[in-house]
Amino acid sequence: xxxxxVKSKKVLICGAGGAGRSIAVAMLKAGxxxxxxxxxxxxxxxxxxxxxxxVSKASESGGGCxxxxxxxxxxxxxxxxxxxxxxxxxxxxxxxxxxxQAKFVADINYGNETCLLVAAKSxxxxxxxxxxxxxxxxxxxxxxxSEKTPNFNEFARLYKNYDKNN
Numbered sequence: 001x002x003x004x005x006v007k008s009k010k011v012l013i014c015g016a017g018g019a020g021r022s023i024a025v026a027m028l029k030a031g032x033x034x035x036x037x038x039x040x041x042x043x044x045x046x047x048x049x050x051x052x053x054x055v056s057k058a059s060e061s062g063g064g065c066x067x068x069x070x071x072x073x074x075x076x077x078x079x080x081x082x083x084x085x086x087x088x089x090x091x092x093x094x095x096x097x098x099x100x101q102a103k104f105v106a107d108i109n110y111g112n113e114t115c116l117l118v119a120a121k122s123x124x125x126x127x128x129x130x131x132x133x134x135x136x137x138x139x140x141x142x143x144x145x146s147e148k149t150p151n152f153n154e155f156a157r158l159y160k161n162y163d164k165n166n
Contacts, residue, residue, distance in 0.1 A: 002104065002128060007031035011081040012102075016046075082098065085108050088109075088115075092119060105128075132159060139158065
């Protein structure tokens with residue numbers, strides 16, 4: 001919906017919890033190079049073990065993955081996309097200089113304008129909150145229970161209608 005092609009792009013994901021992991025896998029499968037920054041080294045190590053097969057397959061297809069702990073962003077990340085998959089709303093998950101490099105910023109938090117989105121907007125960077133992701137999860141759950149095949153065009157139409165009215 002945002003016309004963001006992640007293939008061959010550098011994607012920084014802040015947070016290696018469940019949402020961050022899922023987003024990273026999707027980005028890797030789409031051909032992005034993923035950098036994951038997390039507060040604790042344990043979650044990053046756990047991620048590497050759990051998703052080792054997916055990460056190695058992504059590397060074979062041109063994507064790749066780099067992990068850091070302590071919210072230290074690797075120098076190699078020269079920004080395309082920043083995704084906040086942490087619960088931080090009232091503080092930035094990374095330095096503003098990293099955000100300034102991005103061409104697209106997403107924050108999975110929804111319902112409140114987070115510091116990350118305020119920073120992105122002030123810099124004129126295209127951005128989105130987590131409302132669309134939440135809607136997508138609901139759409140896919142409905143498709144699963146009603147045994148329908150998910151259809152992106154139907155999802156896009158439904159979401160645009162929902163977004164326009166809310």
